Amino acid sequence: MPNHSSTYQPDQGQRVRPAAEEQAVSVSDNKSAGGWFKTEQRRLIVQEYGIFLAFLLLVIILSFSNEFFLTGGNISNVLLQTSINGVLAIGMTFVILTRGIDLSVGSVVALAGIVSASFATTSETAGVIGSPYPVAIGLLVGVLVGVVCGSISGAIVSRFSVPAFVATLGMLSAARGMTLIYGGGRPVPALTPAFRWIGTGDVFGIPAPVIVLAVVFAVSWWILNRTRFGRYIYAVGGNPHAAKTSGINTDRIRFTVYVISGGLAGLAGILLSARTGSGLPQAGVAYELDAIAAVVIGGTSLSGGVGRVTGTLIGALIIGVMNNGLDLMGIQSYYQQVLKGALIVGAVMLDQKRNFGA
């Protein structure tokens, strides 16, 4: 395993910081290698565990502030409330690692949510002809809607060299418009119990959306850390020119990350519809911002090439825990917004200090 990580680094010949899960392994292996590793090791510990320590600190503070915070039911609630943003943020991580951004995920959530709902409703007027269809169809359609949106954004970014900010800003508007056209601006109600299970069911007490998030996380971790495609993503984000000259099809990589982000946004849309019990045309407004916040808090650099999906997950959990904890304490949501803002900026300031200062 350690060999694996140390062999591919020189391959790419650039500042590629592979997933720290692997780095931690390689560092512990090379402990005796000399003084250089001491500072490097310290740096890595802060980098690897800093966000995790911050998360633990937050949990400790909140559990002392409110007696209900650390109860089983509440932990399950926090995970449930984090699941949608978590799935979106993981998709966003792929995109941001390649120096891109996907502003369209909130609108895609609404579009996929309402389209999948229209395949799962028992309402005669709100559904497509023949609805309700089996759950698998609704699922497939929802993810497909996301994949199509992502493919369009991805193609515009990679083939036509339109900046990601612009391409996905266009998709943000277009997907919202299509949502309103599709549903006539009205919710799609009365979803089948089987479809709703995806949002409200549980397996041995673990809510279904949390399981979805866990699977998405595991697969994404594996892709980014264990596959060639994952290494290419880091390479493209770290140094696009070097990646291109070393023979990586950078256009294809950049296209694919938007497809992943779109598909996961579609999945998040299904979760939202299944959870609220309706396909809602107003859903997902500004969700992209929470997703980007989770990625940034989790230590992924907006300039690409550096970051980890584990950090993103913890970033999403921090946001979820904070919202939940402040709700439990009866603190107004306006303060939550201020705190979240401070957290985002604080996390990036720490990151800068780690990389260039101290």
Next chain:
Amino acid sequence: MKKLLIALASATALLATSAAAQEKIKIGAAPYGLNAEFMQIWTAALQDHPAVKSGEVELTVFDGRYDALVQHDQFKTMITQKYNAIIFAPIDVDAGASAVQSAVDAGIPVIGSNTRVNSDQLTSYVGSDDTVSGYLEAKSVLDKIGCKGNVVIIEGPVGQSAQIQRLQGNKKALAECPDVKVLEDQTANWSRAEAQTLMENWLTAHPNQINGIIGQNDEMALGAIEAIKAAGFDVKSFAIAGIDGVTDALRAAKAGEMTSILQDARAQAQGALDLAIFNAKKGNYKPESDIWTTYKDMPWNDGKDKTYNVPWTPVTTENVDQLLSTRK
């Protein structure tokens, strides 16, 4: 010569059609935004008005896209194109005033509908008093819990006129039940998903203590219902109320899960349109909508009133089926 004749003929034809078009009354409707169900119903009701269907009135709807500036520009367009009257549902209480002023300066009457504007230049206003709905919904919750116990309030976006007035109404009803404690009071920005999260957290923070839920709109009340269901409680053991009468809420009311106070978008829209036509025709018009016979409490009064208050309709098991049948 032949060409000239053709040109002349087509010119006359053009003139004739434009003259015919001028006989039609041009009315512009400027709703604050068309994304939510309420304004969809409002707009559909305008299109469904007898005078529009008969072709007597040419109606154009301008989507304000929730932006005061967009609405302002749309007013300019309507003024330039010499509309005969404007129906206005402003996004902002204050920002709409200058738009109204500019239309009035150009001699175009403006009829307010649904949302309020701080202007004394409106010819008339057709809407519903939100303090009344806030009072009615809170009252229904308090009646159900017998004027004792604990309630939570889920508010709209703080600062919007509907949130301010509904809260006033909520508080008026709560003042009549001094034993009732308000455990929590927060905004969920009219959003079902946000309210669901909020309610999940409140159910954790106040286990088995919440008796009533006052949602300032139906969407948020519906979110609370989902949270209660997900937590495994019996929805019917809570007193839950919302406002607006959106379709999902009517269904929930039918199932006995909540009460809703219907805000009649159709009456607000068609009433405003009747007044717009009345003023565009300088009083030479009789209202054609059936709403004036439906609501005896809101008399037409020869179109002279400054304010027409469309009554709220509490959704009950008796009227819910009839209300649902009006929704497609």
